[in-house]
Amino acid sequence: MHELGDAFAIAMALVVSADSDLLEIVGLSLRVSVSAMLVSCAVALPLGAVVAIARFPGRGAVIVVLNALMGLPPVVVGLLVYLMLSNAGPFGGLRLLYTPTAMIIAQTILITPIIAALSRQVIEDLHQEYAEQFRSLCVPAHTAMAALLWDARYSLLTVALAGFGRAVAEVGAVIIVGGNINHLTRVMTTAIALETSKGDLALALALGIVLLAIALLVNSGVMALRSTSARHAYV
């Protein structure tokens, strides 16, 4: 088990030396997964809010499907996006396969159900508190939705972070649609898979430690932003 000790030493060395290949891989990981999270939020937050407060036939089924899709296997998403973007597929002409854009598309599909399902629950819970007041003031539905989304923003931030976490940690989808091409589509998780297959377990683990550290940084950054804005709100 000396790999564990080696891994920490290698991880430290990698970070301290600011290895340019590592920075490139980290940068792409963040770019792909943060983009996927932002696109997902743009789609999933309104979707979650609509399902939370609208009443329509089949709503229960929609909620069950949304919740079930949280368990979407990344490899399946990767395969579906591959078949769509392949030169033999319907969107082959876009030439997106083996590009970061393809990876963003795959991760967006992967995490949209997660963000939608969780935000639906958050907003529905808040709506129970607000519903009577909305009714008495005759607030139109879209205004109510906007108010709920705004008032639930801190919980929704955590929801978005859950989506980001899922995106940045998955390997199954990006390795199929990105191809793990060096200097083009290699991200942290595919680099870890590659080093594992080369038998360099210590380096693979070191990259894992770096990935965890980045997730920690992103989360503390968001937490800091949140507490700053919360402080301003009460001034």
Place this chain on the structure above:
Amino acid sequence: MTSRVLAFGVAALAAVVLFQPGTARAADRSIILQSTTSTANSGLYDHILPIFERKTGIKVNVVAVGTGQAIKNARNGDGDVLLVHAKPAELKFVADGYGVARHDVMYNDFIVVGPPSDPAGVAGIKKVVDAFEKIAAAKAVFASRGDNSGTHKKEMRLWRKAGLSVTDASGTWYRETGSGMGATLNVGVGMGAYVMTDRATWISFKNKGSFKILVEGDDDLFNQYGVILVNPEKHPRVRAKAGQAFIDWILSEEGQQAIRSYRLDGQQLFFPNAERVAQGKAQ
């Protein structure tokens, strides 16, 4: 106030995310090479591709998967050049019209590695088929790729030659990992199983544990790599000119010399064997 802070945060985040250099790299002067893990993981491409890129300005993006998947991807037109190691499947690819022509590029050999305890007693056996018979007779654990890769296809041919139907034993002493060479070696080392691997992957593999090469040097373990241009008549988006430039280069004396000069731990990993006449006759 709050909204302004949040909006600023989001804008800053978006700026960081969206304005990064590097997106324009998949430019016209690049090709996608569908290839195998053995060639990529051993570091061969890191050695030879910069030479080609400096000379021609064509960037080669390598997708390293098993031969079976690489051929499948190329059939779908998701690659410009195919460089793999399963000659029958390659010839079929060309015969079906998906490839323009197939050329020998280089070779190395397969080996059988295993634990030093060598439960089936195969160390030093000259014929790999005899070794396979002993492993099967002893029901010693054998880890197979089981993923339709070039190495897996070769291994299946050898079991057939030994007159053994190992798929019946799948899950008992014969274990199909369904994954790449490195992953299968990790499994093999973990469970003390025999593994058939290409020599390049083994030399560059870092998690060998106490495993040793037990069988090598048999003609049956010959491992030939071939290169094929994906047919632009099947897939008009194939970058045929740049792809052919790469094939011409790797078959040329300069490309062959680049392959010859790649060494790891003082050992030559791949042996170039392109036929000189092959270039002129590129159909």
